[in-house]
Amino acid sequence: MICGNCREQRPMEDQGILSLRGAGDFIELIRDQRFDPKLEGQDYTMNYRSKDELLQLFQILRYGDGTVPTDITMRLQGMKDRNDQPVWIPLPQMEARLKHHNIVDIIVDERFTSHMQPIVNHVEEIVGFEFLLRPSSKEAPFQPLELFDIARETGLHSFLDRAARLSAIETSAMHIPKGIKRFINFLPSSIYNPKYCLTHTFDAIQKHALDPQDFVFEVVETEQIHKMDNILSIFDEYRKNGISVALDDVGAGYSTLEEMIRLRPDYVKIDRSLVDGCSQDMNKQRQIQLIIERAQDFGGQVLAEGIEDRQDFEFCRTHGALLAQGYLFGKPAPTPPDTFMRPTA
Template identity: 40%
Template sequence: MACPRCQTLPLTASARGELLLTFAVRELRDKCLDYLERAMLVHRVEGMVVRLPDTSLLGFLERLRADAPFNILEREGILALLLAPGEDLDFNAFTRAHSLEHWFALLAARPLLEILEAQRFVSWFQPIVSIADGAVVGHEALLRGRLPDGELMFPGEIFSLAAANDLLFQVDRQARASALHCAAAQGLDGLLFINFLPTAIYDPVHCLRSTVNWARKLDIDPARIVFEVVETERVGDIEHLKRILDYYRAAGYRVALDDVGSGYASLNLLAQLRPDIIKIDMEIIRDIDRDPARQSIYRALAGIAAELGIELLAEGIETEAELDYVRRHGADLAQGYLFGRPGPEVAGS
């Protein structure tokens, strides 16, 4: 069954229906009615509720933004809800009601919404090499969004907009799909590291079923896929994360923790989760060949990984000196600009 949380978008150009407005105080309703009359927008009044038939929520918001009839405080006091044609006003529908100020914030995220609506995410790939012989053993999929003009939206902006506008569920799902489809299109061999946000998954059986199905349809061996937990410092429910990782492992996938060493929480997760791979935070790797403090932290992590039977990936390597140090002190895998920058096409694929 489709999950409305990650497969529907709150604001699209195509959505039309009956728009309901309700107000914190009567004076605000009266001011809104005055605006609707002047704007010649068809409406009817039912007490403190105003109904606008056959309306585009996006179009209405864009008109409000241009006309600016309300200040910020007034926008906070007006709730808007779009009912689809034939939809009843029930408790479930009420969960989609938000203040006009909330909807205005979504307007600012319109470029991301357009990418999600048109499914224009793509994945670039960065090589991961074996420390033993320098051979490329896999790639990490890195998310990009393609805007209508061909320009790219990068992860920092994507996830900032998504977090601010409750779109992480939709972004995370499409990102996983993009990684698998782009890797299959390029015929990539070896390991495929795919990032995911644990906080964007309610129930692994339902939320991750589509990912497992995509991998199966694309004939990608589960043993090749490494699901990489990002933002480990923000994981508040360890048991929930363990359920997610257990689900992936039961399906034959491997799991990794990203940015290990960036804080106490990630170290604590090592003991509880026993990932297959840990990626050492690039801030520890930077200049490690000449920084005793970074060396101490790194060697401690390498020792823990060795004792627990966890592979260690040194991330962010940019110099031969950094590579030489991690090679001599327990790294199994490496990643960084020294071996290749992320790109839309993989050499030799």
């Protein structure tokens, strides 16, 4: 079962039939612009011949101050989920989908893959990988942050978050042996009901005969924590299924010390802005030491992100951050490095 927020979608057709719901106040304006809406039940249906015509329609469906009504929804005949159920979309999201149709097509068609970046322990052995979204072809390039920003604007962030998690799980099944940790990002705002929304994640792990204890799901670095209770319930659901959780970017942005202490994640990832140059910066050193001390109070394992300088690594390791990640140990790549030693059975 998949809810309407993350169900599979199909691309927007260049021409076809559209339906409007809640647009009664604009119908005469629409007719004045040579559209021919017909009332069918409570909805208005009309033909469109190009995406340019849709853009013209969006210009009509505006209040006098130029704002787009949020109570109008639109359905295009070709836009159905893979169960052939119609998809009704709020007007602002539909306009954003048309504006960013190239990026939307990448999201809907899932033209992305997962690369992996090594995570090492205190003796520099690879003990895990973080899985990061990357383009699957040079013909459809994108920046991951841009992809997620547009996904939010177009109402596709739950769909993208789900697809990215499944991509990471499948990639890990192909390349990573049992006993190696797999760190995978997630968007808290995409998970409305953890018991329901995470079912496909647990099913994918079981489908590939993977060990849940090898997985660590972390709050994605661009995601702000607005509802602490929701995060706690998500963490609880992961842990009930044998999966660990991590808090990313601690020490910068939203990941404050107080939130870390309340959430008590299994892994604490210190933000790269603190780690970079920490061996020469007393203020950064004090912040890092405080994070490590507080994490140790509840048993959280500490990982220093963005390690590029060996002296920074030495400082973090000496003071209790026994895991590390960064270009010093390897860049994200589609396969593990040649030096990666698979553990024997």
